[in-house]
Amino acid sequence: MRYFAVRLGLGLGVLLLAGAPAFADTAAGLAAFKNKDYQKAFKEWKAAADAGQAEAQFDLGVLYAQGLGVRRDLTEAAYWYRTSAEQGNAEAEFALGQMYSRGWGVPRDAADAIRWLQMANSVESEGPPTDWANVEGYGMPQDQEQAAYWYRRAADKSHPEAEFNLARLYASGKGVKKDEEQAARWASASAAQGYAPAMANLGMRYASGNGVEQSGKRAYFWLTLAFLHGEKSGEKMRSTEAAKLQPAEVTDQDRAAQNWKPRVATANRKQ
Structure with missing residues (x-):
């Protein structure tokens, strides 16, 4: 299963878009997102997320994390990242690891942070391995x-x-x-x-x-x-x-x- 990756910024800056959508609902959501119609993107991705599409669940988490088209809610963002991550979505696994590393929307937990960051690079995860060095700086301070x-x-x-x-x-x-x-x-x-x-x-x-x-x-x-x-x-x-x-x-x-x-x-x- 292919998914398009929306690099999370978690309220700190840039969203990076790449790849191609896998389903009609995610495609409509992506089109709306590119047009900055975030409410429509939320509506499309929410329907797809509720239907169990891991890509849309991750994208929905990004909207909650950024407060785009919906009230910013890091706890809700973490919920959708986890829902997607539990289906093996590498971007969601990485995002959830970052949430645990910083204590955003979840209690800060080094063990869980490492576990999810490791899973993001496992062969079982769907999507390409996440290069932590390359992701650092996209919507996050260079540290x-x-x-x-x-x-x-x-x-x-x-x-x-x-x-x-x-x-x-x-x-x-x-x-x-x-x-x-x-x-x-x-x-x-x-x-x-x-x-x-x-x-x-x-x-x-x-x-x-x-x-x-x-x-x-x-x-x-x-x-x-x-x-x-x-x-x-x-x-x-x-x-x-x-x-x-x-x-x-x-x-x-x-x-x-x-x-x-x-x-x-x-x-x-x-x-």
Whole structure:
């Protein structure tokens, strides 16, 4: 099931519209929303939401959160986000996680915040994975320290995307003190669970010795794993590293990559 995403602003700014509606009622609601006829959008989405359409339930939550076409009510917004999230809508799961993280419409609860933010990126959720770093700033203040805090909370529970995003913050020095060794450590933790972008990043680190001891074999191994998992960003470097190795070494690393299995995540792992 496809849904169109209305990025929530929760009263703090911009709504971002993307994609295509899946049902007639949501289409009518979207058309009204684009025309700034919020009362009509509410009417259309409310009918679809009452009929059980997860996309419309999320959109209705946005209207309540923003106070568009209806009195602003964060408790009601949280209700509709939850109703949609319980059907596996990734945008609603992310929105509900944000609500719990800030205590908007629900009691502030770090555990529930992390749980819903993790679910937003699970394979069972409908819609594309939510990139927390990209969403930060759409209708919300740019707060890299807060982003680092929530990434760290989720990373401590072995959430691979959060581990990799935390690695990126350490690499850039945004929200945390710049630390390439910490960046490499979190990228390694993410890669070990099979997260392909982290595999490519770790391979590049081994190639250059950035945050880790330089190793052509390890670079080629992780870049090969990333390639096998569909990540193409390190393909050129993979070829470069292969040329530096003996044919037998390339064969050994290829075999190791083919036989590699991701580790099982363990919560509350300390780095």
